[in-house]
Amino acid sequence: MPDFDLLIRGGTFVDGTGLPKYTADVAIAGGRVAEIGRISPDRAHRVLDADGLVVAPGFVDLHTHYDGQMQWDPWCSISGWHGVTSVALGNCGFGFAPVRPEERERSMLTMSRTEAIPMETMREGMLWDWETFPEWMDTLDRIPKGVNCLSYVPLAPLMTYVMGLDNAKSRAATQGEMAEMQRLMREALDAGACGWSAQRMGEDGLQNDYDGTPMVTDTMSDADAYAFADVLGERRSGFIQITQAVGDGNDFKVVEELATRSGCPILYNVVFSLDGVPQLHRGMLGWIADCQRRGLRVFGQGQTVRATYYFNLEDWNLYDSSPAWREATTGSHEDKLRKLADPDLRARMIADIDSGKLSTMTVGGDLGEHIYQGAPNTPEHDPLIGLTLSEIAERRGTHRAEAMIDLSLESDLQGTFLTKSVTGVNADDIMEILASPYVFPGVSDGGAHTKFLTTGSFTTDTIAWLVRDEQRMTLEEAHYKLSYLPAHAAGFCDRGALRPGAPADIVVYDLERLAQLPAWNDSEVVHDLPGGEWRRVQRAQGYRWILVNGEITFEDDVCTGATPGRLLRHGQG
Secondary structure (H helix, E strand, O other), rough: OOOEEEEEEEEEOOOOOOOOOEEEHHHEOOOEEEEEEEOOOHHHHEEEEEOOOOEEEEEEOOOOOOHHHHHHOOOOOOOOHHHHEEEOOOOOOOOOOOHHHHHHHHHHHHHHHOOOOHHHHHHOOOOOOOOOOHHHHHHHHHEOOEEEEOOOOEHHHHHHHHOHHHHHOOOOOOOHHHHHHHHOOOOOOOOOOOOEEEEEOOOOOOOOOOOOOOOOOHHHHHHHHHHHHHHHHHHHHOOEEEEEOOOOOHHHHHHHHHHHOOOOEEEEEEEEOOOOHHHHHHHHHHHHHHHHHHOOOOOEEOOOOOOEEEEEOOOOOOOOOOOHHHHHHOOHHHHHHHOOOOOHHHHHHHHHHHHHOHHHHOOOOOOOEEEEEEEOOHHHHHHHOEEHHHHHOOOOOOOOHHHHHHHHHHOOOOOEEEEEOOOOOHHHHHHHOOOOEEEEEEOOOOOOOOOOOOOHHHHHHHEEEHHHHHHOHHHHHHHHHHHHHHHHOOOOHHHOOOOOOOOOOOOEOOOOOOOOEOOOOOEEEEOOOOOHOOOOOEEEEEEEEEOOOEEEEOOOEEEEOOOOOOOEEOOEO
16 A cells, blocks of 8 residues: 655655755655655655755745635636645735625725735625634635635724724724724734735825725724734734835834833835836835844745836826826726816826836836837827837827827726836846745745736746846745745744644656746736736746645646635744
8 A cells, every 4th residue: 555645756855954955855745744755656646756956845825816716706806827826815904804795896896906916806705704704714625725824813904894984084993993993903914814004105105995095904093003903912922014105214113112111023115126126125124124133023025027018097006106197097987087188287297207106116117117018999099009108199290198198098097008127127136035044935925916016927937037047046045035934924833944743745847848928028918817807917838737735726727726725824824
């Protein structure tokens, strides 16, 4: 009788801890790694020949916004296509629990704007068989999953549930309200939540609510944030994920105080580079290193993937830091057409570009360098396809922002624009970020902005670009950064490394064939979302097998239909 369910034989074994790679067999039994070494194939029911392939731990994705998508897509694509076997939900303080039945529609409207998840997709795909956070965890436990997941308590729905939406956005909590929110926080943590999350971007944040107002946690008082940190401090456990604006230096001090009061790791979003502005990422890296020297466990999530934005002004939401652009791109389709044609508002939009109030550098480079991609049913625009907005503006004798607005109006808001990479593509800058022992790649936003963005492929890009093509990282370093370090930083208690007894979350891939399809600066449109909606994707090439808890979920980049994923309450399962 064979000892093992599965044997992965003869691969280049990278365990995820940073130890040197070597050739080994990996035996799996009962969903866990049973043995590593030289193992007779006669001892296994099935043998996978991994000669010439890399065998490594599945990737851990800590910033996903898959709270909705997991309900209709168990494999959380595109992340699951690219070797991700464990995801964190409830990011940035955004989510769907606790939510009363009468507030569900408004909750979905919020996510349709701030994370650009199509409204009809949520209306058709969401189960909505919960109200409280413990009930939400039970839903996650019950539904089929092709990946493992854990969840933070997102503060926005919690604060709204207790304070009401308007109050939560406009004032600090009363003593009684905070006591009730802390009670609900403890209840959620008892149910297995791994900590809490928030976005604090201020009045003019990068991405706002459906009506253009700040998100609840954007204007949350420091005192309220500290009170939530105190709950983790009293329990001596948990994690905080925070997306924090970087302003006058006080923002860093708030994060430091959260780390001090909670005694827990802080996952800081986001560490990124811009070409020609190295002081940006170096300042964040210096601060994180200083926190660690002082005993504050602050980790940075690095946005290191090469990817571009494709967008139109029908759906775009990432110019919200400008009040004028935010006003013009909120409301119904007819509202947007009317406002974009308003001379006074257009003048304010152009002024915000000229003054730098709206810096488009952080969302794909200078606006004038965006490339026009055309629009359906506008053949008169065909001669402009492939030109930058600056070139089109020169032809038309207008401002580059006015060229974007006019092209949008002339195409019924369907004119599409292509940006440069979301962040810098300078390998030197990216490697400065990843050289920090406290920073790991990520911020996939895999379940968000799906009409614009495909950063869920960051795992494949890291290995194909930085390990194979640029030879800036070793396989050992890459897998440590993609698996073990994020698992350690966010409470995936027994995942991220392959050793006897560990869950068998494994990727087996061909390093030479590994790729994003299409290439990093392109994407494919597919109509596969509930409600008839569409999204942009990049498929994976080169993954021979992906295993979750010992079961094969993908073989030769094709989904097997297996759903062995688990809810990891308290990071375990």
